Amino acid sequence: MKREHISKQYDEELSELREKLLEMGGKVELMINDSIKVLIERDSDLAGNIVAFDHEINRLEMTIDEKCLGILARRQPTAKDLRFITLALKIVTDLERIGDQCRNIARKARELNSEPILTPYVDLPFMTTCAAKMVKEALDAFVSADVELAMKVCNEDNIVDDLNEKVQLKLLEVMTANSSAISGGMKINYIAKCIERIADHATNVAEMVIFMVKGKDIRHTTTH
């Protein structure tokens, strides 16, 4: 009975960890969409919210880190659980850095909003939607150990890379034709790069999920 009790508590801790990760992922997703709104809807007030959001993300990172460490220290998980927890530790860092990118986007967008629009935003909104979707899917793939979904995310990264390429070419064209658009163009270029990095983080998470599910099983390690 006591053993069952401990096992139930352990399961609860693991599912709590899963929930916290999804909560953090949901917040990060919102943040991505909000950060691009600062630019597209020229809503500079929203930039302040994003900074506040980022603090919350940082706190969640620390909470999840501590949860993982707590489980490792007290439950001494092996095999699948161990791999899940160690990946959670890595993934939470990716999520936190996506938050940093959103803050960078919001900050740069606010700068752009104080200038007249000289360069088109081209595919930035679509790029952002793709990146946000990738983050959600990568995290879903992680909590449900879904390799197929993880592989989908890796493929979607190519779409974002292509869009980024398109944005670069368009900016080059606009900047070459009109030198007063160069300063703004560099800022949009910066934002596109941030979005591309968000997609990269999602891809990194997805790759780790594939490794988690298909990788070498820790149970087969010989003990000394």
Added chain:
Amino acid sequence: MKREHISKQYDEELSELREKLLEMGGKVELMINDSIKVLIERDSDLAGNIVAFDHEINRLEMTIDEKCLGILARRQPTAKDLRFITLALKIVTDLERIGDQCRNIARKARELNSEPILTPYVDLPFMTTCAAKMVKEALDAFVSADVELAMKVCNEDNIVDDLNEKVQLKLLEVMTANSSAISGGMKINYIAKCIERIADHATNVAEMVIFMVKGKDIRHTTTH
């Protein structure tokens, strides 16, 4: 006696982990310096070496990950060791991503080498030296739990950010004066951003070291 034997083996595993991390750090440092040489010395052949180097870095990442998982599964470390190993898992990801940045720099530099030089490289070499130094220091701070050195790295990040700002302004000036320099300028801007990201990774490592040393001690977590 048997216990002592196990403890000795455990210590050896931990010091092996430290050594592997330093080995990876050393390789990454070389890679950073080589990647900028592709640009500054217009040595496109070197770019091929960097791609090969990157494969080695990826292999080292997997080796270290497996070492960490092995220790967690077999030794069930607590307290300081647990924090060290979980941070090693995070840090190795940063090192691997620095390797990715080097590959990006080398690839873009090779593109630039096939064009005439129209934009100055400004402070790029110095920025690179700073970033490589930060990576070395951050890793040294990690293996020796040196908070002071970690804080130094965080401060050095400001220097790299300032240099990047200077590069941006110079590029803007050159590109505005000469529209045929825009394409090359965007590429140099991309490389500067990669170097800045390398410095960011080093700073992330340093911040984690500070947290590792000063953070809440896992030993004080109550057991259920």
